[in-house]
Amino acid sequence: MIELNDFKRQWAEIGPDVLAAVERVGRSGRYILDKEVTRFEAELAKLCGTAHAIGVGNGMDAIEIALRALGLREAERVLTTPFSAFATTLGILRAGGIPVFVDVDDNGNIDLDQCRAALTTDRSIRFFVPVHLYGNPLDLDRLLRLKRDFELTIVEDCAQAIGAAFHGRSVGSIGGAAAISFYPTKNLGALGDAGAMLTNDAAVAEGARALRNYGQTSSYLHQHIGLNSRLDELHAAILSDALLPRLQSWTTARRATAARYRAALPGCGVRTIELADSAEAVWHLFPVFGHRREQLRSQLSARGIQAAIHYPRIIPDQAAMQPISFQCFAEPQNARILAETELSLPIHPFLTEAERDEVIAACSRSLAPALQSAG
Numbered sequence: 001m002i003e004l005n006d007f008k009r010q011w012a013e014i015g016p017d018v019l020a021a022v023e024r025v026g027r028s029g030r031y032i033l034d035k036e037v038t039r040f041e042a043e044l045a046k047l048c049g050t051a052h053a054i055g056v057g058n059g060m061d062a063i064e065i066a067l068r069a070l071g072l073r074e075a076e077r078v079l080t081t082p083f084s085a086f087a088t089t090l091g092i093l094r095a096g097g098i099p100v101f102v103d104v105d106d107n108g109n110i111d112l113d114q115c116r117a118a119l120t121t122d123r124s125i126r127f128f129v130p131v132h133l134y135g136n137p138l139d140l141d142r143l144l145r146l147k148r149d150f151e152l153t154i155v156e157d158c159a160q161a162i163g164a165a166f167h168g169r170s171v172g173s174i175g176g177a178a179a180i181s182f183y184p185t186k187n188l189g190a191l192g193d194a195g196a197m198l199t200n201d202a203a204v205a206e207g208a209r210a211l212r213n214y215g216q217t218s219s220y221l222h223q224h225i226g227l228n229s230r231l232d233e234l235h236a237a238i239l240s241d242a243l244l245p246r247l248q249s250w251t252t253a254r255r256a257t258a259a260r261y262r263a264a265l266p267g268c269g270v271r272t273i274e275l276a277d278s279a280e281a282v283w284h285l286f287p288v289f290g291h292r293r294e295q296l297r298s299q300l301s302a303r304g305i306q307a308a309i310h311y312p313r314i315i316p317d318q319a320a321m322q323p324i325s326f327q328c329f330a331e332p333q334n335a336r337i338l339a340e341t342e343l344s345l346p347i348h349p350f351l352t353e354a355e356r357d358e359v360i361a362a363c364s365r366s367l368a369p370a371l372q373s374a375g
């Protein structure tokens with residue numbers, strides 16, 4: 001069985017370090033907002049190249065907290081992508097925002113030309129939540145130009161892209177703030193829910209620290225209607241000791257698999273992501289796009305290889321959105337095509353050489369020459 005995420009192998013590698021971290025926190029008797037969280041926040045900020053990192057409960061809360069700390073007003077519009085984890089839009093809605101969707105490009109990342117068109121048409125939009133989807137960084141130079149030209153406040157959704165860079169610059173460092181998730185399947189996946197917000201702005205960091213902790217600005221004094229969304233000491237210690245030190249080698253392993261797939265799979269008739277020259281992707285997922293997705297999926301499954309669809313339904317088409325107020329600046333037709341043709345192959349860091357070859361072999365056998373590339 002080749003799984004999409006191999007938590008058993010991960011545990012075999014990290015188990016002793018996790019247990020030592022649990023032991024240390026247990027002995028300390030300090031479980032909430034203490035020195036483990038402070039230490040992990042400093043390490044994370046350093047890794048991501050930002051002045052501040054604030055540990056929170058999960059990635060979705062990080063988006064809500066970021067938008068609120070940056071001053072999003074109730075019922076204010078937020079430009080964003082229709083093709084992502086639903087949590088991206090949920091974070092915007094929870095912060096009181098109204099999502100404005102544009103379409104995506106062939107890689108599934110938000111179409112920055114359409115963003116410019118939308119912002120030119122409607123000068124009142126001040127907030128933008130782009131997603132570095134699948135771990136493939138958006139063009140940060142273009143994001144910075146949009147930010148400058150329209151005085152935008154950007155919250156980068158980096159849930160899938162920790163460590164990714166464009167032109168040598170880390171994602172998560174260009175906007176007003178950024179959100180990271182440590183959901184177990186993410187590149188820096190914890191043993192449960194956890195997340196963080198990044199920012200270079202000390203006042204925004206301070207606001208976020210209050211919001212995550214009941215809106216408290218000092219003991220029992222509540223300045224805002226806050227959340228309970230704290231990263232706990234246990235998870236901070238586990239992230240610091242067992243996970244963060246391994247992120248670089250895990251990313252290297254993901255990149256090696258991606259390089260193999262990218263060389264071999266186009267010959268099998270599926271399209272893969274086209275990387276920009278300056279993009280250093282971290283391959284949270286390895287999507288392929290093809291019209292005979294179900295055929296590919298069942299042939300993989302027959303050989304014991306797991307695959308999954310990210311994502312089968314675009315956000316504006318979700319049932320939950322129907323009674324909600326939102327706008328589509330452009331018809332998200334590309335996003336709909338990707339929703340119908342995308343399939344994610346295993347790319348976790350514990351894949352062996354032989355397993356990579358098996359995935360490639362299964363794709364070539366099942367697809368050539370029937371499957372045409374999509375998009």
Ligand SMILES: *Cc1c(COP(=O)(O)O)cnc(C)c1O
Pocket residue numbers: 058059060061084085087088131157159160180181182183193194195
């Ligand atoms: C996982 C994910 C989130 C949400 O993170 P949680 O920690 O599960 O709340 C948000 N956006 C994207 C793009 C994600 O992949």
